[in-house]
Amino acid sequence: MSKVAVVTGGTRGIGRSISERLVKDGYKVAATYAGNDEAAQACAKEIGVSVFKFDVGDFDACAEGIAKIEAEVGPVEVLVNNAGITWDAPFHKMSKEAWQKVINVDLDSAFNMTRNVWEGMRDRGFGRVINISSINGQKGQFTQANYSAAKAGLIGFTKALAYEGAKKGITSNVVAPGYIDTEMLQAVKPEILQGIIATIPNGRLGKPEEIASMVAYLASEEAAFINGATMTVNGAQYIAG
Template sequence: MVRVAFVTGGTRGIGRAISARLKADGLKVAAGYSGDDANAEACAKELGVMVVKGNVGVFDDCRAAIDKVEKELGPVEVLVNNAGITRDVVFHRMTPEQWGEVIRVNMDSVYNMTRHVIEGMRERGWGRIINISSINGQKGQIGQANYSAAKAGMIGFTKALALENAKKGVTVNAIAPGYIDTEMVRAVPENVLQQIIAQIPVGRLGTGDEIADMVSYLAGEHAGYVTGSTLTMNGGQFMS
């Protein structure tokens, strides 16, 4: 049986690597995105995946996206909550807009997307929910009170949802990446980037493919005994 996966933020960076890997694993894949139509079209063509536009911070957008995917590909059985943004600023200067936008896109989206697939997963007796958190949700980061709060919230959500759905064959896990070699990280000034790498025991940035490898395992048939876990992938930079 060919399963269907939905990857939010699935056309760029880590999300694109995840979409590519799940497609290579033989799943039908839908990749969500919010704004860059040209990049999304290129992703669809190059990877052979369905792309779906919408704002994950809006409940009704998520319902429409899931409906569209399920009509075209079938029931969503693997959900990867990967979409995220940053609006970095120290908290004493943070505006309500900077706080609210990050919480909506990074945290509310996890509810918005999961709520529309969880009942179907429970009814079918099988499902995989994988939440992409962050090292900064585990240890915090200066200038990221909003981002760190949202990513820490994802970890608590993962544990609670795992407990609620374990007997229904639905696993819920989180991955907390460290610094990954993406466009966002490559945009950091070289001197700052080298300071970051110097703090990573393995001496390099991670890759999107390495995160995708872990998602591939968690999304598969052999991961039924792994649930409620937060898997750290940060080169030893933070151990919990």
Template sequence: MSKTALVTGGSRGIGAAISVALKAAGYTVAACYAGNDDAAGKFKEKTGIPVYKWDVSDYDSCVEGINTVEADLGPIDVLVNNAGITRDGMFHKMSHEQWQAVINTNLNGLFNMTRPIWEGMRERGFGRVINISSINGQKGQMGQVNYSASKAGDIGFTRALAQEGAAKGITVNAICPGYIGTEMVRAIPQEVLDKRIIPQIPVGRLGEPEEIARCVVFLASDDAGFITGSTISANGGQFFS
């Protein structure tokens, strides 16, 4: 019987690539999304991966959604916490709402998704939790105090929870992508990409969503059973930690 994987933000961008890669690797995959019904519908039609709609910033919605996925597909063995948002702005202009929205989705969302699944993983003696953080959670980024704080929190969450899960056969790891060629990044004017962003990346290009997905597939596998509490920096050499 194949293992079941749940990917938040799993129908677009990096999340979509992760969902597809896990399915190709033999997992039964569910993709959770928050709001773009049209994109989710097209993703489901193209890939055959079932999609479920809920907001990871709402704990009760997560519990209900997870229960539905497990009723449909079986216990969740692999959780990929990929969902994230930005509400950028310089700190002296940042509103409380901008701060709260990002923290609630990008950091509280990890608790909201992982806590309802954790006890089942402990009971079964197996689990993989993979958190998609960011290069900006490692180095910080002007205009993204909220985002950087949330993504740094994801790394702390990973390192602490890994220590609790290790004896129960559960690994918890983080991946920190750099600039990845998603729809959002490619919407940046080409001149800005060429003059301001790509020159900061030693390999001289944007990453591809599939490159992050391959990291996830490895961390989800039995081959990665001795790796926990780790952070993989997938940023083309832009930042080392």
């Protein structure tokens, strides 16, 4: 029987690539999304995922969403917390709204989703929680105090979960992408984008499929002894000690 995987923000960008890879690997995938109905329906039709629209920043919405997913698709065995937004500003100009919204979507959502699948994973003696952080959660970034804090928080959250889930067959790991060639990054001015690429020793942007490949490995049986790890996929742009 196919395992069920949930990918938050799973219908666009890196999330869509993760959803597509997991489908190819034989999972039944439920992809959540926040607002772009057109992209979600295209994703469902083109790669064969089930799509569910709810706000991952809202605990009650997540509880209802997970209940619906498990009723329609099956018990969640793999959770990929990928959903995230940016709202950049220099810290001396950052509003409380910009801070809170990014923390809510990028960090609180991981609690909201994981808490609602955790007991089921414990009861079944198996689970994979994979949190998508960022190079900027490891090294920080100008104008991204909110985003960097949220993505760094995911790493600490994951380490704690790794201790708690280990004896119940649950692993919790982080994938920390560098700069990945997505629609969002392509919107950056060409001269700025070239400046970013110049700081990457591999000399190019990453591919969404490369993040998806790492996620697929961490979700697999072969990765059962990897727990509490942060897997950097950034072309050697930042090497954590």
